[in-house]
Amino acid sequence: MENQKTTPVYQVVEKFVSINGEGRRAGELAVFIRMKGCNLRCTYCDTLWANEADCESTEMTVDEIVSYIEESKVKNVTLTGGEPLLREGMAELITAILSDPQRRVEIETNGSVDLSPYCELERRPSFTMDYKMPDSGMEHAMRLSNMEKLSSEDTVKFVVSSRSDMERALEIIEKYDLRERTAVYFSPVFGRIEPVEMVDFLMEKKLNDVKIQIQLHKMIWDPQKRGV
């Protein structure tokens, strides 16, 4: 009995179907599963509520999450948070979701958690990995060994607040040859920087193969609205 494996449960703070407002599949329908809790505290986080210890959550098993996804009839699944990769049993959940060959799993992750265990899965999820900028206050937490784990199916996202953040992003892009490895996105911290300033930066630096993306859901709904 002592070695009996316990079934993992996941603390889910919200689940919903929407269009993906971010990343390579922006504009497509996706099912979102948002996990509670985060190890970082970015200055701009739009989901801080999900990281609070007293945030209400529902304990869900793998089977319950997969049933919810199945019932939605939506193929794109986004696991987010909080920080989804802090949870025990994430590999098990990803494998169960991907047992349907039609589905795709995208993981929004904060750059501080080792991606290796998930790269070794039989079907690998797609990572949208933030590299946290100086203005987030969390750059010190970046796990640089993740850079070499990224493939052409993944994305590195720089969520920038200022010109100096963009200068830093450019240093990182060049240092790790990111455009040769993976997709590279710049996204504005909502309301903190004018997107036109970002376009000007790309033009000034002749920065090819970098995409600017504004969170689409915040254009469609009230930017504070949850569950969309």
Ligand SMILES: C[S@@+](CC[C@H](N)C(=O)[O-])C[C@H]1O[C@@H](n2cnc3c(N)ncnc32)[C@H](O)[C@@H]1O
């Ligand atoms: C809420 S986080 C959850 C996943 C993970 N903790 C992370 O940081 O990647 C999802 C995405 O939203 C972005 N984000 C959070 N607050 C934002 C804001 N105010 N403006 C733009 N993007 C934001 C994060 O940078 C991240 O790419």
Ligand SMILES: Nc1nc2[nH]cc(C(=O)O)c2c(=O)[nH]1
């Ligand atoms: N519509 C919508 N798309 C998203 N893509 C990534 C999100 C996230 O919070 O990780 C998100 C979100 O919160 N809403």
Ligand code: SF4
């Ligand atoms: S890592 Fe993600 S969830 Fe955590 S504080 Fe930063 S943006 Fe928010």
Ligand SMILES: [Mg+2]
């Ligand atoms: Mg969000």
